[in-house]
Amino acid sequence: MNAWIERQRGLIDFAVANLDRRRGRNLGLFLAYVLVVFLLASVVLYGDALRREARQLLADAPELVVQRLTAGRHDLMPADWAARLEGLRGVTRVQGRLWGYHYDPAVAANLTLLVPAEGAPEPGRARLGAALARSHGLGPGDVLSLRDHVGQARAFIVDGLLDTASELANADLLWVSEADFRAFFGIAPGLHTDLALSVANPREVRKVAEKVLERLPGARVISREEMGRTYDAAFHWRQGLLLTMLSLILLAFAFLAWDKASGLSAEERREIGILKALGWDTEDVLRMKLWEGALVSVSAFLAGYLLAWLHVFHAHAPLFTAVLKGWSVLYPRFALRPEADFAQLAALALLTVLPYVAATLVPVWRAATLDPDEVMRE
Amino acid sequence: MILQPAALALLFAASLNALLLGAAGLFALHLLARWRPEAGGEAQIGLERRTHLVSSVVALSLWPALPLLALFVHTADASAPFFTGAMCAVGSLKANAWGLPALGLMLAGFFLATAWLVLHRLDALGSDRPLIRAKYRLLLVLAPVALAQAALLWLYFLGLRPALITSCCGSLFGPAATGVAAQFAAMPEALARPLLFLALVATLGAGATYLYGGRLGKTFGLLAALHFPLALAAIVAFIAPYIYEQPNHHCPFCLLQAEHGHAGWVLYPLLFLGTAAGVGAGLAAAARAGSLKAEAPRLAATLARLSVAALAAFGAAVVAYLGRSNLVM
Structure with a gap:
């Protein structure tokens, strides 16, 4: 075993010296390799982090949301619908929610107005999401003016800013009081946007949803589990689409690696000839060349992954924001929680290292099987 | 998809x-028809040269077999939330007809790959390439397995439909289920437990005998191979219920999840490594070629040491999980 390790160490030493001698030629390939790993790893790290974030946000969502549908469209929920769900076995709380969208021409963006279940501001006051405050240049004590449903201007004194820790959820959010909300949109008392149902036992959620539909056949019931699945599928789909497109770059890179490995200089050919004349056999040359490839692969993979990590978790992934997060005017600024797992690393390594090794195998073998006599005569 | x-x-x-x-x-078909080591012609030398390339290609393809298997199971486990009714990898794998056959073929592919790598190593150690025919004959089995594996994986992933209703592991390992998995689950602990430990002790004993006395090498390989299905049966029959602390929960895939302490990621790699190395040791011990007289036993001993260590660690982990459990059956 020790002899084997010693042999490999010798081969690695030789491979490192070889790479160092042809620094200029190897550097170009190395940089292209790092770029490919960086792009793929950024997509994977960013998509995974967004999915985790979405899942975490949904942890606080109600188990079931019930909406009224009229002619297939979402409609306001009358008070007696909530009453019909009271006392449903398994449901611990039925709560009417008030939320709606408002287009604000000043920033050319949609705002979400919401009456929170707890801690709503006083009438005439509002609390703002961080991205919204930034876009208006507002701080606590300032006045935000918006036109209501009849076109009349309404002023809200900024009470404070919403917690920046969950900026993904509250970037475009505006908290107002119930009275202000109803007056702003012209919604009569007793009507709600939808109902949130709390279900004590998560295993009963599906059964409760069936019972809700029995009592309210015109309703749409959305479970938290389904929302999670939809987010997961949407992020996976976007991530997969980007990866599929980037794999074309991977293919181009594999051709580049093939080409670089095939173009042996006269000096390299002579060198291999001399090594074989000195007693190296084909397997030794092959192994030395494979070690060269492995060293380039591992260092490019690590460098690319590290750069992607910095790009995603420290620079907020400027390259992929629009595609992966979705299109929006009020972009939330948020720090994603860094996390790496085995599947992510294994998937990335398979996607990037395998094509390189496969592309360089034939040229490496050609080099290793050179005839020393023939090469030294050239 | x-x-x-x-x-x-x-x-x-x-x-x-x-x-x-x-x-x-x-290439294997070509080589098996034309391989004449005694002939020094250009065709034979060309063939010999190409074996270096083909061996490297095959080794490159086979080394990722274990990470691929682990990644497939992990992906199936992580996709369970997409399918209504799925609780673990079983639900995802049963989401269409191709998941479980793909897993089965990947398992077979893993053991065939490790056997090929051992043969390849032995062949390279002998000066006259004594195992070249055996190695390329095995490649004739490996190639169709790899083709079928890729086809099944494509069929499986292309056929996955989110929001599909599938069944959870209870339908495969529960009391109402039929098939091999259910028979494993129904095996009484009074039978499965002594069988597992008997097989383990016999395998470790044969391994130790080979390491210290140089005898029973082939028997050790055979026992390591026989121990594997018994260990899988034991995991389903009683080890899993002890870890879950639920007498009716037999699923071997839920063991991979975080709520059960990732016990599967402790047990399975040890079991797979121990079995593959044990079978490899048996193969190396069985090598008869004259040029391998010194080298084959050396490789067999290295593999046997690895196998004995992994299987002993597997046994110790099982004993620790059983001892820690609050379940009394």
Whole structure:
């Protein structure tokens, strides 16, 4: 075993010296390799982090949301619908929610107005999401003016800013009081946007949803589990689409690696000839060349992954924001929680290292099987 | 289809494997028909040269077999939330007809790959390439397995439909289920427990005898191979219920999840490594060629040491899980 390790160490030493001698030629390939790993790893790290974030946000969502549908469209929920769900076995709380969208021409963006279940501001006051405050240049004590449903201007004194820790959820959010909300949109008392149902036992959620539909056949019931699945599928789909497109770059890179490995200089050919004349056999040359490839692969993979990590978790992934997060005017600024797992690393390594090794195998073998006599005569 | 990075990586790696091993399989047919080591002609020298390439290609394709298997199971486990009714990897794998056959073939592919790598190593150690025919004959089995594996993975991932209703592991390992999995689950603990420990002690005993006395090498390989299905049966029959602390929960896949302390990621790699190395040791001990007289026993001993260590660690982990459990059956 020790002899084997010693042999490999010798081969690695030789491979490192070889790479160092042809620094200029190897550097170009190395940089292209790092770029490919960086792009793929950024997509994977960013998509995974967004999915985790979405899942975490949904942890606080109600188990079931019930909406009224009229002619297939979402409609306001009358008070007696909530009453019909009271006392449903398994449901611990039925709560009417008030939320709606408002287009604000000043920033050319949609705002979400919401009456929170707890801690709503006083009438005439509002609390703002961080991205919204930034876009208006507002701080606590300032006045935000918006036109209501009849076109009349309404002023809200900024009470404070919403917690920046969950900026993904509250970037475009505006908290107002119930009275202000109803007056702003012209919604009569007793009507709600939808109902949130709390279900004590998560295993009963599906059964409760069936019972809700029995009592309210015109309703749409959305479970938290389904929302999670939809987010997961949407992020996976976007991530997969980007990866599929980037794999074309991977293919181009594999051709580049093939080409670089095939173009042996006269000096390299002579060198291999001399090594074989000195007693190296084909397997030794092959192994030395494979070690060269492995060293380039591992260092490019690590460098690319590290750069992607910095790009995603420290620079907020400027390259992929629009595609992966979705299109929006009020972009939330948020720090994603860094996390790496085995599947992510294994998937990335398979996607990037395998094509390189496969592309360089034939040229490496050609080099290793050179005839020393023939090469030294050239 | 669910476009996950891991699924894309699996499809890519399996397709590349199929391509490389398919080409290597064709070369194997050519080699088996024309290999004449005694002839020094140009054709034979060309053939010898190409064996270096093909061996490297095959080794490259086979080394990722274990990470691929682990990634496939992990991906299936992680996709369970997509399917209504799925609780673990079983639900995802049963989401269409191709998941479980793909897993079965990947398992078979893993053990065939490790056997080939051992033969390849032995062949390289002998000066006259004594195992070249055996190695390329095995490649004729490996190539179709790789092709079928890639085809099944494509069928499986392309056929996945989110929001599909599937069944959880209870339907495969529960009391109402039928089939081999259910028979494993129904095996009484009074039978499964002594069988597992008997097989383990016999395998470890044979391994120790080989390591210290140089005898029973082939028996050790055979016992390591026999121990594997018994260990899987034991995991389903009683080890899993002890870890879950639920007498009716037999699923071997839920063990991979975080709520059960990732016990599967402790037990399975040890079991797989121990079995593959044990079978490899048996193969090396059985090598008869004159040029391998000194080298084959050395390789067999290295593999046997690895196998004995992994299987002993597997046994110790099982004993620790059983001892820690609050379940009394």
